[in-house]
Amino acid sequence: MHQTLCTLRIILLPVVLVFSLAGSVATASIQTPASPPLEKVSLQLSWKHQFEFAGFYAAAQQGYFAEQGLDVDIREYREGVDLVDEVTSGRADFGIYSDDLIFERMDGRPVVLLANYFKRYPLVFLAQPGLKTLDDLKGGKLMISNKGRKSMVVRAALHRAGLTPGENLELLDHTFDVGPLIRAEVDAMSAFRSNEPFFLDRQNISYEVIELSDTLPGLGDINLYTSETQAALHPERTRAFVEASNRGWRYALDHPEETVDLILQRYKPQASREALLFEAGQVRELMLPDRFP
Structure with a gap:
């Protein structure tokens, strides 16, 4: 009997070793190699955190950038920053710029347009009731930002209407609120159609919208470069960055409320939830996703 048990032990030992080795091989075979670290890149925004950049926030939150191997630092605009120089110098890898990116390129700056998201020009003039056209602003006061004064669209629009700053049109520094228009301290103010009208509508203030997009048709905004x-x-x-950004924009437009909550929680904008939801609706119209899928 003892001899029989010894024989069994001798026979079983190789079997156990075989199964043990097989288990080790199987375990090793299912271990995937460590993923390479994400590559850090940066995106310089052209303004403060709000829904006009929602697609990039969504791309980061939903992991679309990470799937492409990217860890993206989204940088809010800081006063005085030269947006084009920030990218061409290498301090930022990607940037967002207005329609003037085309003219920067024409001036010889080494920029490459990657994607255009706003298909309509978002800058408008909000004016006092009864002032419906640029011609109506002759002899009046226009509140406009420094960036707005440099815009080729604005300059072309004023020139076409025969408006010359300092002669028949007074330009005032922008306060970035609608108070001067409400108090009739100015005849008109430059504004993003996705932002300032919200504050006037909420107070039931009457105003006119003077469009500028017809001046140089075809130019939009929120240009990735x-x-x-x-x-x-x-x-x-x-x-890879462009593909992830495009996916992010599709997600943001399909999930506006979720994206607004993301912006509020992670990026701490100055705007309220109500204002961001208003902006989300306006951004959808500016992007015209049904016409430009």
């Missing part, structure tokens, strides 16, 4: 150097050295990374 990079530098020639970045595009040449990192073509795959550039392509």
Whole structure:
């Protein structure tokens, strides 16, 4: 009997070793190699955190950037920053700029347009009741930001209407609120159609909207761009950033309330939830996703 047990032990031992080794091999085979670390890149925004940049926030939150191997630092605009220089110098990898990006390129600055999101020009003039056209502003006061004064669309619109700052139109520094218009201290003010009208509507203030988009049709806003150097050295990374951003915009437009809550919780904007939801609706119209899928 003892001899029989010894024989069984001798026979079983190799079997146990085989199963043990097989288990080790199986365990090793299902261990996936560690994912490479995400590549850090930066996006310089053209203004403060709000819904006009919602697609980029959504791309980060939903993991679309991470799926492309990117860890994106989204930077809010700071007063005095030269947005184009920020990217062409390499301090930021990507940037957002207005329609004037085209003219920056024409002036020889090494920028590359990657994507355009707003298909309609968002800047308008909000005017006192009865002032319906640019012609009606002759001899009046226009409150406008420094960026607005430099806009090629604004300059072309004023020129076409025969308005010359300092002669038949007084330009005033922008206070970035609608108070001067409400108090009739100005005849008109520059505004983003997705922002300032909300505050006038909420107070039941009457006003006119003077469109500028007909001056240079075809120009939009929220243009994603990079530098020639970045595009040449990192073509795959550039392509991956655009693809993730596009997915983010689709998600943001399909889930506006969720995206507004994300902006409020993570990016701490100055605007209220109600104002951001108003902006979300306006952004959808500016992007015209049904016409430009």
